[in-house]
Amino acid sequence: MKIYETRTAPNPRRVRIFLAEKNIDVEYVQLDLQKGENMSSQMRAKNPIGKVPVLELDDGNCISETVAICRYFEEVQPAPPLFGTSPLERARIEMWQRQVEFGLMMQIGMCFQHTTGYFKDRMTPIKEYGEEAGKIATSYLKQLERQLAENEFIAGDSFSIADITALCAVDFGRVVKIRISEEQSNLQRWYQQISARPSAKA
Amino acid sequence: MKIYETRTAPNPRRVRIFLAEKNIDVEYVQLDLQKGENMSSQMRAKNPIGKVPVLELDDGNCISETVAICRYFEEVQPAPPLFGTSPLERARIEMWQRQVEFGLMMQIGMCFQHTTGYFKDRMTPIKEYGEEAGKIATSYLKQLERQLAENEFIAGDSFSIADITALCAVDFGRVVKIRISEEQSNLQRWYQQISARPSAKA
Numbered sequence: 001m002k003i004y005e006t007r008t009a010p011n012p013r014r015v016r017i018f019l020a021e022k023n024i025d026v027e028y029v030q031l032d033l034q035k036g037e038n039m040s041s042q043m044r045a046k047n048p049i050g051k052v053p054v055l056e057l058d059d060g061n062c063i064s065e066t067v068a069i070c071r072y073f074e075e076v077q078p079a080p081p082l083f084g085t086s087p088l089e090r091a092r093i094e095m096w097q098r099q100v101e102f103g104l105m106m107q108i109g110m111c112f113q114h115t116t117g118y119f120k121d122r123m124t125p126i127k128e129y130g131e132e133a134g135k136i137a138t139s140y141l142k143q144l145e146r147q148l149a150e151n152e153f154i155a156g157d158s159f160s161i162a163d164i165t166a167l168c169a170v171d172f173g174r175v176v177k178i179r180i181s182e183e184q185s186n187l188q189r190w191y192q193q194i195s196a197r198p199s200a201k202a
Numbered sequence: 203m204k205i206y207e208t209r210t211a212p213n214p215r216r217v218r219i220f221l222a223e224k225n226i227d228v229e230y231v232q233l234d235l236q237k238g239e240n241m242s243s244q245m246r247a248k249n250p251i252g253k254v255p256v257l258e259l260d261d262g263n264c265i266s267e268t269v270a271i272c273r274y275f276e277e278v279q280p281a282p283p284l285f286g287t288s289p290l291e292r293a294r295i296e297m298w299q300r301q302v303e304f305g306l307m308m309q310i311g312m313c314f315q316h317t318t319g320y321f322k323d324r325m326t327p328i329k330e331y332g333e334e335a336g337k338i339a340t341s342y343l344k345q346l347e348r349q350l351a352e353n354e355f356i357a358g359d360s361f362s363i364a365d366i367t368a369l370c371a372v373d374f375g376r377v378v379k380i381r382i383s384e385e386q387s388n389l390q391r392w393y394q395q396i397s398a399r400p401s402a403k404a
Binding site: 048064067072088090095098099124126128129132146 | 250251259263265266267269270271273274277278288289290292293294296297300301305316326328330331334345348349
């Protein structure tokens with residue numbers, strides 16, 4: 001079993017943290033995204049859309065998409081649960097994981113890709129859109145600040161995949177100067193707490 | 203139990219089809235998106251980001267995000283399974299559901315929002331970006347055509363939430379003139395088959 005990934009990219013980090021929380025060891029194979037190693041014919045046979053991370057099982061089956069890879073490991077090793085246990089908790093964690101992904105993670109990613117032109121060999125950067133995406137991300141942090149005023153973790157009482165997504169988004173936000181503000185004390189408290197977990201170093 | 207939604211919007215339709223497949227009856231409450239009824243203080247108490255659909259349970263708990271609502275019903279009524287059963291199948295369905303959502307559904311949505319200015323009272327439309335998103339959606343249809351050449355359904359041998367997402371995306375694509383081409387015979391075959399299911403009328 002191995003995972004093809006790129007150490008510096010935010011999505012692969014989500015999987016590494018998830019696996020560290022579950023204490024699962026996997027072999028990691030590094031790909032250079034800027035050189036396009038993720039889009040080789042060999043990698044496209046594993047994931048046709050040429051993105052990382054990709055999990056390759058020992059029988060050759062491949063699973064891509066960060067959350068799908070995490071889901072696989074949640075299914076084969078449920079403890080500790082990171083997607084919730086009861087139907088309501090599972091739905092609530094999925095809701096928060098998605099809202100954080102769409103409202104923060106993706107917006108920061110779009111801001112990065114469209115304002116820096118990092119992948120301009122394979123997409124058309126539109127600077128104005130990148131700047132708009134950055135504003136949406138900054139605005140979404142206010143939603144999280146409100147949620148964390150009343151909850152220890154993003155989806156409620158327990159650490160979940162939603163916290164992992166948010167941590168990786170916030171840390172990656174630095175590259176486009178999107179940060180938690182000093183006044184956002186609940187986000188600051190949450191960030192210190194999540195960053196101090198051993199998994200955050202994964 | 204009720205679902206706040208908008209009949210003509212593509213995401214609520216995903217939930218209606220999902221529930222029709224599971225033969226679950228729910229009360230639907232209509233909101234006018236263009237008038238912003240989804241962003242009233244009453245609705246923001248149910249979903250702070252003011253989007254539809256929102257599921258309100260009898261105890262007052264609310265779940266938003268299409269896939270989170272579907273997940274809730276999958277958990278409380280597993281049959282027929284629409285998210286898969288084995289760990290590998292669940293991961294594969296999640297992978298396809300996400301790739302279709304990001305590669306097709308969201309791109310069509312961005313194309314619609316940014317080229318038509320339908321929500322220009324609450325967002326900044328950037329026409330050039332909307333056109334680019336439309337190209338990404340059209341390009342992603344080629345990926346699906348290849349996948350459906352070797353599989354009856356999008357995620358493999360069984361109908362799943364990935365097919366629901368793709369159907370709703372393809373149908374909504376008409377508003378921005380994104381369509382399956384005549385040469386995409388596998389997509390055409392799949393589209394006829396999925397559209398003919400009674401749930402597609404939901």
